[in-house]
Amino acid sequence: MIEAVGLTKSYGARTAVYNLTFRVQPGKVTGFLGPNGAGKSTTMRMILGLDHPTGGSVTIGGYPYRQLPNAPRQVGALLDANAKHGGRSARAHLLCLAQLSGIPARRVDEVLGVVGLSEVARRRSKAFSLGMGQRLGIAAALLGDPQVLLFDEPVNGLDPEGILWVRNLMRRLAAEGRTVFVSSHLMSEMAQTADHLIVIGRGQLMADLPVRDFIAANSTDFARVRTPDGDEAAREALVKALGDAGGQVHPEADGALKVVGLPLPRISDLAHEADTRLWELSPHQASLEEAYMRMTQGAVDFRSTADQRAGLVQQAPAPGYAPGHTPGYAPGYAPPQQPYVPPQPPVQAQPPVQPQAPVPAQRAAGATMALGVPALPPTPPASPPPVAAPADIPEQPAPSRPEDAR
Template sequence: MIEAVGLTKRYGDKTAVYNLSFQVRPGAVTGFLGPNGSGKSTTMRMILGLDNPTAGSVTIGGYPYRKLPNAPRQVGALLDAKAVHGGRHARNHLLSLAQLSGIPGRRVDEVLGVVGLQDVAKKRSKGFSLGMGQRLGIAAALLGDPQVLLFDEPVNGLDPEGILWVRNLMKSLAAEGRTVFVSSHLMSEMAVTADHLIVIGRGQLLADMSVTDFISANSADFARVRTPHTEPQLREKLAGALTEAGGHVMSEQDGCLRVTGLPLPRISDIAHEADVRLWELSPHQASLEEAYMRMTQGAVDYRSTTDQKAGLQQPLPPGAQPPMPVAGQGQPGWYAPPPPQQGYAPPQPVPGAAPGPYGAAPNPYAQPGVPAAPAAPAQPPAAPAAAPQASERPAGAPQASAPTTTEDAR
């Protein structure tokens, strides 16, 4: 088990990690999540004795890493796959690590096989692709057959087959009773790999809970309601009836209604009473990505000036920092998930647009003359400058548009 108590790290004026306390237990994959610069790598370096805490402590099996008897046999880590002598053959690189730690040479060939690099074992690692380098780093972590494993972004650069392999490897290591602590920015991958999550923002603990609990604690439930696209007046009628009944109705990009504040059976009854046929009535299942975005919005340090979400926050006084999210409550005052369209308004067909994904009705978001692409709108609408929660947004509220690039500044 890894245990951090009051772990703090300052670099000059910069507090990279502040008062972090958590446990990483054996027998489970624990995901370590946080925005860029939130302190994940710093924390991992302190766990591995590569950085000294300014305050607090972190132990593995009760010992600080540097006092751990035979540490390379107990703890394996992939921190930076590029930290390899490029002139060495992959096998020689692993062999030198093995010799330093008293690990028999035959183990090198075993781990080369495990990571699928046996055919390039005699190739210099400077010629390796990003994914091959990651595999070599994972091989080094596995070398001592350790009970505790740390992986910093292990799927970086891996192809889909490699990502699946890492996922299965992490799970099987945990199933063998090992402690597996893995950082990643790939939420879809974490959702299917991790059992437990530790989420940090600006060096502080935001969440320490199971993936399931994290998603339910940080997501907004809503119902998707679809009426026949051939009769747009039914959609209007239903939106009015739902609003009258106390629901909050918004429009999805694909023509669905997003309804909050009313349980599904009630929505069905209201539709029946209004004589509106439904083609879909489904509960929205929030993804880990949505929950994570909701939880960490206030802890993001690096954000594009053209980020759609930049406009979803209450304006702050000059120089002020956005409030930190409250552990277990997410980020107050933020959309989750960012709705595709603000407020209910019927989508306007684009002349010459190709048919939409649900039949003959034109896709209102397609560009004229461009084939329908159901996955994403050509120009996704964005949010107004200060937007309330989706559930607080009245039907018929005005739409706004803005650039929607969501690239990170780093």
């Protein structure tokens, strides 16, 4: 049995768990529920001696975990499926844990078969998928055949077959008289697995009840009633009769009526007295998820907001738009392609030309004045440079021919 009394844990100015008191009885699967950040993992770590409580105490079988003789043989836990050496095989990982706890090596092969990892026992665990890692973590928890088991999100990453296997495993372990403490966020799975629930919110206890009592205390049962379509007079007569009898009638989107506060036989009698035929009269019981959401809605720390999509809303296409043609042109018409014009380099601004003072020039003979500016004689064109005479090239004798020798 696990017993916590006034359990408190603070990290500086933040209190993760405050004055938590509960008992986990053997022979039952006890679900541990709460929103993210409620303190579930911190509580489990204090149960296993990994975190020291700021106040209060928690014991397993009357002893703190650190004082249990050979604790791995009495308590098995899965808190983190990644708590393994990735370079070791699954069998080597379990064999190391077995040798540290004095567990015979044959037990390693037994638990590998229980969790379905016998065929991959020699494979390195770093190549395991998330579901295979969860199976290996469960095998490590079962290694010492303990009487107390703690599991934190054991079905995370498992396929439907694996989830069903874990569910049956938990119930079988509890049927053997063991203490099974399971934390999960899957309400549908907890509804089928757990016998008892402990719910916390913001580090404080909110509920400690059997599953059925928890649902009954945090939900309202109602009946669904449906009258023939199109018969509005009969529908209104039934609504008036149900309201006069003390029932609360709420119309639903699909046309049915939600009736609260009246049992099904009474609704049937009232419909008969109002001479109204019924197409549907069915009870509705709230699920564990609905009851859980109703209880913990005020203890949720992380809430999402509506996505405004500011500036991301696209404009609807114009009427007549069809994919493959340019808007503004008739369908099937493609505008002519414009010739490609290479980009021109940017024109750099030239600095302004500063005016210079006129340079006085000597007036040549015969020069005239025009507009008050002394005229200068025209400059004769520059003569081309002299061309050097080619050097004398000595004449080469012509090649001799055989006929010349004669």
